[in-house]
Amino acid sequence: MIIRCSIHRSTFPSLLLLFVVLGGLLLGEASAFRVVIDPGHGGHDSGAQNGSVLEKHLALDVSRRLARYLNRRGIKTTYTRETGFVSLNGRVAIANRYKDAIFVSIHFNSASNRGATGIETFYYTPQSELLAHLVQTNVIHKTRRVNRGVKHRGFRVIRGPRGPSILVEGGFLSNSRECRRCIDKVHRQKLAEAIGHAIVRFRKVR
Numbered sequence: 362m363i364i365r366c367s368i369h370r371s372t373f374p375s376l377l378l379l380f381v382v383l384g385g386l387l388l389g390e391a392s393a394f395r396v397v398i399d400p401g402h403g404g405h406d407s408g409a410q411n412g413s414v415l416e417k418h419l420a421l422d423v424s425r426r427l428a429r430y431l432n433r434r435g436i437k438t439t440y441t442r443e444t445g446f447v448s449l450n451g452r453v454a455i456a457n458r459y460k461d462a463i464f465v466s467i468h469f470n471s472a473s474n475r476g477a478t479g480i481e482t483f484y485y486t487p488q489s490e491l492l493a494h495l496v497q498t499n500v501i502h503k504t505r506r507v508n509r510g511v512k513h514r515g516f517r518v519i520r521g522p523r524g525p526s527i528l529v530e531g532g533f534l535s536n537s538r539e540c541r542r543c544i545d546k547v548h549r550q551k552l553a554e555a556i557g558h559a560i561v562r563f564r565k566v567r
């Protein structure tokens with residue numbers, strides 16, 4: 362029995378080409394997804410400080426833990442800085458090198474009120490709000506710290522990037538108890554994993 366192919370011979374090569382092009386575009390889009398991780402401060406700018414504890418070191422450590430978490434799940438990452446200093450505009454420019462990137466800035470807090478504690482997440486653009494909520498909820502769930510909530514602020518590093526952008530303040534170094542917790546690598550690992558897990562979820566639901 363002869364089975365007739367419903368696709369005319371002359372149209373088959375063009376259809377094949379269309380599938381190859383569409384497939385390539387889809388794969389290209391998937392592999393282009395990237396998380397730009399921004400460790401706050403750096404170089405001459407130490408950020409918040411409590412004795413010998415410097416925000417720039419803790420932010421870089423959490424950033425590296427976050428990158429490891431994401432890389433293990435096949436998500437590409439880029440740092441805006443490692444040991445040196447990069448300006449805020451420089452950080453935004455790095456984020457905007459990529460077409461489909463999420464930008465996550467990692468900081469630790471400080472306040473003149475030594476009693477202030479807790480974790481908060483900032484966003485600016487509407488497309489970043491869901492990511493901010495997922496990260497904040499997950500971080501509080503995993504670390505059991507005081508929930509200072511999700512806040513809308515126009516910080517340069519979360520205003521400039523084209524993609525979803527957030528800034529996480531992982532605890533107050535100005536509070537001695539919280540500072541002790543922040544220098545504990547177990548807390549920093551929980552923080553990094555909670556942020557990473559929320560990013561993976563955001564990527565699935567957005």
Ligand SMILES: [Zn+2]
Nearest residue numbers: 401408468469
């Ligand atoms: Zn900071």
